[in-house]
Amino acid sequence: MNAFPLIDIQQVSYTYPLQNTGKHKAQSSRALQDINLQIQPGEYLAILGHNGSGKSTLARHCNALLIPDSGRVLVNGQDTSDKTQQRAIRDSVGMIFQNPDNQLIATVVEDDAAWALAIRGLPSLLIAERVEQAMHAVGIYHLRKQPPHRLSGGQKQRLAIAGVLALRPQCIIADEATSQLDPLSRREITALLHQLNQELGVSIIHVTHLLEEAALAQRIVVMEQGRVVMEGTPSAIFADLDQLRQLKLAIPEPIELAARLRATGLTISKEALTVDAIAREIAH
Numbered sequence: 001m002n003a004f005p006l007i008d009i010q011q012v013s014y015t016y017p018l019q020n021t022g023k024h025k026a027q028s029s030r031a032l033q034d035i036n037l038q039i040q041p042g043e044y045l046a047i048l049g050h051n052g053s054g055k056s057t058l059a060r061h062c063n064a065l066l067i068p069d070s071g072r073v074l075v076n077g078q079d080t081s082d083k084t085q086q087r088a089i090r091d092s093v094g095m096i097f098q099n100p101d102n103q104l105i106a107t108v109v110e111d112d113a114a115w116a117l118a119i120r121g122l123p124s125l126l127i128a129e130r131v132e133q134a135m136h137a138v139g140i141y142h143l144r145k146q147p148p149h150r151l152s153g154g155q156k157q158r159l160a161i162a163g164v165l166a167l168r169p170q171c172i173i174a175d176e177a178t179s180q181l182d183p184l185s186r187r188e189i190t191a192l193l194h195q196l197n198q199e200l201g202v203s204i205i206h207v208t209h210l211l212e213e214a215a216l217a218q219r220i221v222v223m224e225q226g227r228v229v230m231e232g233t234p235s236a237i238f239a240d241l242d243q244l245r246q247l248k249l250a251i252p253e254p255i256e257l258a259a260r261l262r263a264t265g266l267t268i269s270k271e272a273l274t275v276d277a278i279a280r281e282i283a284h
């Protein structure tokens with residue numbers, strides 16, 4: 001991994017402005033403290049952490065939605081504080097959010113997927129071609145004439161991903177994009193992100209508080225109070241359940257079970273992190 005990083009976060013600290021009211025009012029502490037993190041082209045990175053640990057703040061620094069107070073973020077070598085680069089940076093690092101309804105713009109699925117391209121004034125033939133490809137890639141082509149509000153939560157998230165994908169991004173950030181979905185749709189969206197990563201080579205930054213969603217990432221960083229407190233492969237991170245519990249992360253039952261069985265002397269590979277993989281190990 002000696003390639004030029006796609007996103008290079010260097011000694012970044014950030015505090016939200018004090019005039020904010022509402023649910024964040026009494027907060028004056030730093031949301032990010034001295035973060036150093038590089039995301040490589042084609043990488044699948046999970047950012048884990050409990051509520052308020054700084055995941056979204058970090059994610060928003062990756063596509064120039066927030067600019068560091070100190071330190072800097074480079075995307076493809078371009079500084080996110082350079083206003084002339086922000087449009088290009090946001091095109092190459094797309095983002096999808098928690099609430100699928102907040103991301104719907106148009107009244108027909110295919111127009112919604114085309115929206116970002118349309119406001120950029122691209123030729124309509126090119127838009128049509130890219131949108132068709134994006135809708136196929138996320139599995140909603142058959143829904144293209146539907147009104148988006150008729151879609152299920154999972155289908156709405158697929159549509160949001162299609163809209164981002166149509167811009168041909170190098171990276172997609174999914175910020176708790178599954179947290180309002182039922183468990184099945186949650187797994188399907190996670191599988192879709194993995195598929196886009198593998199088939200199209202798009203880097204994925206998967207922000208979540210759920211360990212099970214991070215299990216198949218290439219690398220995990222865990223955040224706590226605005227700092228990166230753990231970093232490593234899923235098997236290395238999942239090896240320290242006590243620390244994960246201290247960081248207020250819920251340990252998935254299969255992982256807990258595997259750890260207990262290991263403690264009784266059973267050999268279960270530390271690489272087995274999903275229900276299926278653990279079941280296979282036990283069956284052996």
Ligand SMILES: Nc1ncnc2c1ncn2[C@@H]1O[C@H](COP(=O)(O)OP(=O)(O)OP(=O)(O)O)[C@@H](O)[C@H]1O
Nearest residue numbers: 016020024027031049050051052053054055056057
């Ligand atoms: N708009 C804002 N104004 C002021 N403070 C904020 C704002 N957004 C977040 N914060 C504060 O910054 C810190 C980090 O919040 P952030 O939203 O990045 O955490 P998170 O890990 O994404 O949390 P969650 O799991 O709830 O999404 C928290 O203390 C939070 O209260």
Ligand SMILES: [Mg+2]
Nearest residue numbers: 055056057176
């Ligand atoms: Mg968040």
